[in-house]
Amino acid sequence: MTALPDKTRAWLEGVGFTVGDAERYRAALTHGSTGDEDNYERLEWLGDRVLGLSISQWLYADSDAAEGELAQRLNALVSRDTCACIAREIGVPDHVRLGKQARDDGAHDSDNVLGDVMEALIGANFLQAGFDATRDLVQQLWKGAIEGRRGRSKHPKSALQEWAAGNRRKPPEYTLVERSGPDHQARFTVRVKVHNVGEVEATAGSKQQAETAAAAAFMERFG
Structure with missing residues (x-):
């Protein structure tokens, strides 16, 4: 079993995670494409519950909003999109362990993968440091x-x-509109939509790049 790299441990501790059991964090950063049975799936399930309770407690204490509004805010804040965004901000893509094909496919910047890893890291920290921390x-x-x-x-x-x-809108929805060109020069057109606000399309050489370009264009137009 590969040990947790020193640079990954230092990164985790720098972010604020309590790293004692290195194998637990190694699992939290491991995608199933590696063939390693000790991957993030179980920790992601646990972390999802810990995250939901953590945000719920905060929203309840910080607001006198009605149940429906609290639920809407909670759903947005614990969504896979938000988890992936937080993961990018703290540098998770540089430390995710992926199989070669998954990495070549851009899984290191996939919302699904990053969202799951973020929750898995929360689950690992819960097991290591407890709920309050x-x-x-x-x-x-x-x-x-x-x-x-x-x-x-x-x-x-x-x-x-x-x-x-922050504006109490539903999470952005990304849709692949078109894929064109040969495999070695493929072009992807993606539409991003925020309900009751608007939508924008962008084209790039990969689906992830097109999503990024669409998000940037949306913020320029509506942000």
Whole structure:
């Protein structure tokens, strides 16, 4: 079994995670494409519950909003898109363990993968440090999204997700509109839509790049 690299441990501790059991964090960063049975799936399931309770407690204490409004805010803040945005902000893509094909396919910047890994890291921290410490870490990492801060994210998709959450909109929806050209020069057109706001299309050489370009264009037009 490959040990947790020193640079990954240092990164985790720098972000605020409590790293004691290195194998647990190694699993949290491991995608199933590696063929390793000790991957992030179980930790992601646990982390999802810890994240939901952490955000729910914060929203309840910080607002006197009605149940429906609280539920809407919670759903936006714990969505896979938001988890992926937070993951990008703290540098998760540089530390995810992927099989070669998955990496070649761009899984290191996939919302699904990054969202799952973010929740798995929360699950690992919960097992290592307990709920109170993990709740405090979640509140630190999610502070910008909850306060609706925008324009400070390192990634356009993060900025758009934060904008949507801060303005109490549904999460952005990305749709592949068209794939054209030969495999070695493929072009992807993606549409991003925020309900009751608008939609924008962008084209690039990969689906992830097109999503990024569409998010940037959306923020320029509507943000």
